Amino acid sequence: MTPPPDKSISHRAVFFCSIAKGKSRVRNFLSADDPMSSVNAFRSMGIAVNTEKDGLIISGKGLHGLSEPKNVIDCGNSGTTMRLLTGLLSGNPFMSILNGDKSLRQRPMSRVIEPCTEMGAYIRARDRNRFPPIAIIGKPLFPLNYRMPVASAQLKSALILAALYAEGTSQITECAPSRDHTERMLPSFGATISAENLRISIKGIPELHAQEIDIPGDFSSAAFFIAAGLTVRNAEVLIRNCGINKTRTGLIDVITAMGGYIKTENIRTVSGEPVADIVCRYSPDLKAVTVSGEDIPLLIDEFPVLTLLATQAEGKTEIRNAGELRVKESDRIRAMAENLRALGAEIKEFDDGMEIMGKTPLKGTRVSSFGDHRIAMAMAVAGLIADGETVIEGTSSVRISFPDFFDILEKLRK
Ligand code: S3P
Numbered sequence: 001m002t003p004p005p006d007k008s009i010s011h012r013a014v015f016f017c018s019i020a021k022g023k024s025r026v027r028n029f030l031s032a033d034d035p036m037s038s039v040n041a042f043r044s045m046g047i048a049v050n051t052e053k054d055g056l057i058i059s060g061k062g063l064h065g066l067s068e069p070k071n072v073i074d075c076g077n078s079g080t081t082m083r084l085l086t087g088l089l090s091g092n093p094f095m096s097i098l099n100g101d102k103s104l105r106q107r108p109m110s111r112v113i114e115p116c117t118e119m120g121a122y123i124r125a126r127d128r129n130r131f132p133p134i135a136i137i138g139k140p141l142f143p144l145n146y147r148m149p150v151a152s153a154q155l156k157s158a159l160i161l162a163a164l165y166a167e168g169t170s171q172i173t174e175c176a177p178s179r180d181h182t183e184r185m186l187p188s189f190g191a192t193i194s195a196e197n198l199r200i201s202i203k204g205i206p207e208l209h210a211q212e213i214d215i216p217g218d219f220s221s222a223a224f225f226i227a228a229g230l231t232v233r234n235a236e237v238l239i240r241n242c243g244i245n246k247t248r249t250g251l252i253d254v255i256t257a258m259g260g261y262i263k264t265e266n267i268r269t270v271s272g273e274p275v276a277d278i279v280c281r282y283s284p285d286l287k288a289v290t291v292s293g294e295d296i297p298l299l300i301d302e303f304p305v306l307t308l309l310a311t312q313a314e315g316k317t318e319i320r321n322a323g324e325l326r327v328k329e330s331d332r333i334r335a336m337a338e339n340l341r342a343l344g345a346e347i348k349e350f351d352d353g354m355e356i357m358g359k360t361p362l363k364g365t366r367v368s369s370f371g372d373h374r375i376a377m378a379m380a381v382a383g384l385i386a387d388g389e390t391v392i393e394g395t396s397s398v399r400i401s402f403p404d405f406f407d408i409l410e411k412l413r414k
């Protein structure tokens with residue numbers, strides 16, 4: 001299978017091409033609901049985004065070319081759209097209001113609002129500036145010197161975008177490495193940005209120029225097929241053209257430590273990102289592992305499949321320091337604990353993680369996606385290996401990141 005285009009990189013391509021001058025071409029863009037929220041946001045600020053056969057043509061107007069949106073910007077389910085826009089709009093001299101669906105309106109926004117306010121933006125949000133909707137009046141910004149309190153690529157990217165609008169050099173220090181697509185991509189547009197030992201320096205008010213970008217397959221979407229390959233009896237799965245950026249592939253290291261068969265082949269670089277084909281095979285002798293600390297951000301979106309894999313591993317798997325998972329598209333710790341327990345798994349829930357006792361044969365039953373795309377897909381893989389029928393409620397959520405998920409799964413299953 002070939003995974004769908006990377007969601008994180010698709011969002012960033014739309015953002016950077018929109019504030020670069022000239023026509024950019026984005027090949028292999030993910031036209032799923034989440035990145036389309038970003039596309040529609042920039043359209044509402046006067047940017048022409050045309051779809052062509054294999055991607056997008058974006059007619060960017062430069063750093064100061066956006067116009068005031070005439071309506072509330074609907075970020076849908078997308079935390080990336082909302083958080084990155086909050087940073088970007090902090091430096092744009094007009095009023096904008098960001099809103100989203102029920103899930104997004106419960107996600108914490110103060111982590112972005114506070115440093116952007118410190119830079120000089122005027123921002124107000126619901127419930128003491130904590131939750132969407134968010135109202136922003138952009139201002140001339142001061143450069144920022146900031147130590148991030150959470151490992152979050154969305155926060156990092158929001159602050160980098162705000163820093164582009166601040167005269168002078170901003171410095172942002174991460175508390176642990178998180179996905180680095182923003183830092184990799186922006187220099188090719190002409191930005192001056194350097195990253196070393198968790199510290200990122202960005203020079204403000206650059207001239208950004210149009211680019212051609214080729215987006216690799218999304219490792220986080222491939223992860224569901226990796227999990228299926230490892231757990232479905234006698235399976236072998238070949239995944240082509242998949243991003244293997246180190247800040248995203250913590251799951252490969254964990255699977256290797258569990259004794260699972262996973263190999264990367266044909267490694268190359270596409271638009272500054274490492275890409276490979278991945279082969280994985282049925283691995284009936286998986287062993288339990290402990291995952292915590294700085295390893296968590298490197299597999300943050302793979303938690304649902306990791307917990308499923310742990311039910312098929314011998315021994316006690318412990319996942320800790322993963323409290324961020326409680327504020328994703330759903331509370332993913334609770335969602336996976338409830339769903340896997342319903343299938344017969346032995347689970348202990350912690351505030352910041354989970355303990356899973358394996359190995360447990362799973363039994364099909366009725367479960368919920370909790371409205372969350374990654375929970376729906378993880379449970380579909382669980383359904384493949386469970387005895388009997390598994391019914392998943394709310395599977396339309398796969399539209400967020402992987403519209404063809406069930407078609408591909410069905411094709412491979414036959
Ligand atoms: C993303 C960063 C991660 C991830 C999300 C996409 C990004 O969120 O969970 O799916 O594109 O920057 P956090 O940065 O909030 O951890």
